[in-house]
Amino acid sequence: MATRRVVVFPSSAELGPALADLVSSRAGAAVASRGRFTLGLSGGSLVSMLSKELPALPDLDCSKWVVGFCDERLVPADDPESTYGLYKTQLFTKVNIPESAILSIDSSLPVNECAEDYTRKLKKAFPDDDKPVFDMLLLGMGPDGHTCSLFPDHPLLEETAKIVAPISDSPKPPPQRVTMTFPVVNSARCVAFVSTGGSKAPVLKEVLEGREGPALPAARVAPAKGELFWLIDGPAAADLAIPVEKPGSGARL
Numbered sequence: 001m002a003t004r005r006v007v008v009f010p011s012s013a014e015l016g017p018a019l020a021d022l023v024s025s026r027a028g029a030a031v032a033s034r035g036r037f038t039l040g041l042s043g044g045s046l047v048s049m050l051s052k053e054l055p056a057l058p059d060l061d062c063s064k065w066v067v068g069f070c071d072e073r074l075v076p077a078d079d080p081e082s083t084y085g086l087y088k089t090q091l092f093t094k095v096n097i098p099e100s101a102i103l104s105i106d107s108s109l110p111v112n113e114c115a116e117d118y119t120r121k122l123k124k125a126f127p128d129d130d131k132p133v134f135d136m137l138l139l140g141m142g143p144d145g146h147t148c149s150l151f152p153d154h155p156l157l158e159e160t161a162k163i164v165a166p167i168s169d170s171p172k173p174p175p176q177r178v179t180m181t182f183p184v185v186n187s188a189r190c191v192a193f194v195s196t197g198g199s200k201a202p203v204l205k206e207v208l209e210g211r212e213g214p215a216l217p218a219a220r221v222a223p224a225k226g227e228l229f230w231l232i233d234g235p236a237a238a239d240l241a242i243p244v245e246k247p248g249s250g251a252r253l
């Protein structure tokens with residue numbers, strides 16, 4: 001199992017550039033060895049962080065990137081709740097990811113068909129893999145410990161057959177979504193969580209240090225053969241007692 005690296009930055013102002021540098025370094029390595037970089041995106045605060053920091057990188061070339069979504073809300077792309085829609089207006093207009101290499105859901109379909117359609121898109125994009133092996137997945141964590149659209153105590157936590165699942169009873173609105181499942185998340189070559197703000201401190205302690213009762217969804221992310229990063233800021237790390245890394249400014253991860 002991967003070694004987990006918990007990296008604490010004073011604030012999200014320092015975290016953002018380090019995240020962009022990590023993405024760009026894993027992208028460079030993936031393109032050099034496999035000819036492309038496969039990246040899974042999540043919503044929440046990652047959208048604005050990536051949209052600010054990635055285009056600011058000098059000479060970023062995304063022409064060999066293939067981008068999917070770790071989860072998505074079943075709403076039209078022009079709905080303000082659409083993760084794809086937010087990335088489209090904030091990031092995809094600023095970087096050269098080929099439009100055909102952006103794997104998004106078809107929100108016109110009912111949720112079960114939408115998940116099947118997205119499953120087909122992923123299988124087509126990863127024809128050589130039993131399960132899609134993404135070079136990098138970027139994840140957030142909700143205050144309840146959910147990640148992707150995998151919520152505490154939900155039966156989808158035990159899904160092993162599907163690579164993408166529909167969910168129609170999400171406790172966080174909107175209720176209908178599609179999500180990657182743990183078998184895909186834990187097959188990735190690199191997973192990076194980004195979690196910031198003092199409201200995340202109690203759940204972050206439970207996820208990183210353990211708790212009584214079943215492990216929270218975010219604590220079940222442990223790529224079998226990949227890297228696992230937790231990039232957090234000082235306020236989110238406030239309750240942690242475990243050793244953490246505190247990189248100097250500009251240090252590479």
Ligand SMILES: O=C(O)[C@H](O)[C@@H](O)[C@H](O)[C@H](O)COP(=O)(O)O
Pocket residue numbers: 042043044045046071140141142143146147148172173194195196
């Ligand atoms: O689909 C959703 O409802 C959100 O995308 C959600 O899952 C978000 O990613 C986390 O709550 C982390 O949010 P922050 O990045 O804002 O901490």
